[in-house]
Amino acid sequence: MSSHLVQPRADEVAQHCEALCRQLHETLLGEGKSRAWQPKCEVMLHPSRPSYMRAVGSGGTQTIGSSAIRIQSGKVLHRRIDLLAEDRSRALSALRHEMIHVLFAELFPEAAPPRWAEEGLALLHDSDDKRARHLNDLRQALETKTTIPLTRLFATADYPTGWQRAVFYGQSMSVVEYLTQLDASDEFLRFVKLCTETGHESALRTVYEIDSLDDFEHGWRQHILASLASKS
Template identity: 35%
Template structure:
């Protein structure tokens, strides 16, 4: 997964604890009110010397819990290790690429609806967003973030995507776009992004993957879930 995100990941110390909850009751008690609308949640705690703990809580009482939510949250943990201050659009947009294709297509539907209704953010505003928007704007934010990340992946791949996400914070969006993508400014990127939406297919990039086991299968060493716990 780290390789697909564009970087090499060293072994984690401390390891990431993956907690499976048998019901929504224990899950919500652990993660709080957000647990009412989610199936998994990641929490990374930092100290001055680095990362103190990593934990992913997952509801195991839903279908396909290994593929429906765990990869998304694991991506958040990976990105937190890569950089403590990735922009929101990149952190969420890249994690969304690991959702199931069906779920990604629902985000694409939300995006197109928000563009028609005018709720989508101007692209430069999305790229510089520092706080999550109001709940009613989440569908637009998530759909737009996923789509912009797909566009940038098509333009230059994952390594350049992460370079841009970091460089834009120190040099500004326009300067980072010129240096890394040869685009004039955010408006030029917006043109490329809108062009990418005009294609005949809305199928996202094939970054999502299935583990080599089913949720009912016995967990063997080396399986995806075993690696998630170990790394």
């Protein structure tokens, strides 16, 4: 059986980008309108996997979206999103994820934000079925007691390799989801910024009035177990 895939139109993607940017500024930063980016973000639509792979390299075998940002002396010099645009709805959903990465580069041009916070927020903006897969990876890690200790998760600078990568994704997404429902979304970005300046324990105290990492871990585990139980 062959499925009929509809590719997105370029003008539709451009409109979608502007609307998305406005929406993210509103929900994440509490700002009524988005700032005009200079330079603008290039969005490349690739009609086929080989064309996408030529642009993003060998890391693109498993993905349909990728972002590349060049920053020098605290200023963004270049930003670009590559999308494998074989299927309209998958491409537009990948765009939402990559836009979070581009937005984070704009917000944190000096010191890179914690990897878990950026990736976790991007994953929260993925499609329902992708989020369900990440949640399932986390469920398995909880069952086999292979979750990443939070001190290590918070200190992770690069994506883990092997099986820990799936745990990293599921756990990062869940921790960000927990934090964003503790308070307003713009408080989450204030917390991420403070993490880069004063460390996560002090940031947890200042923004969420959580006294220690142990208290935080306890709250997060209760939240995730309740949420998994409600879904099974």
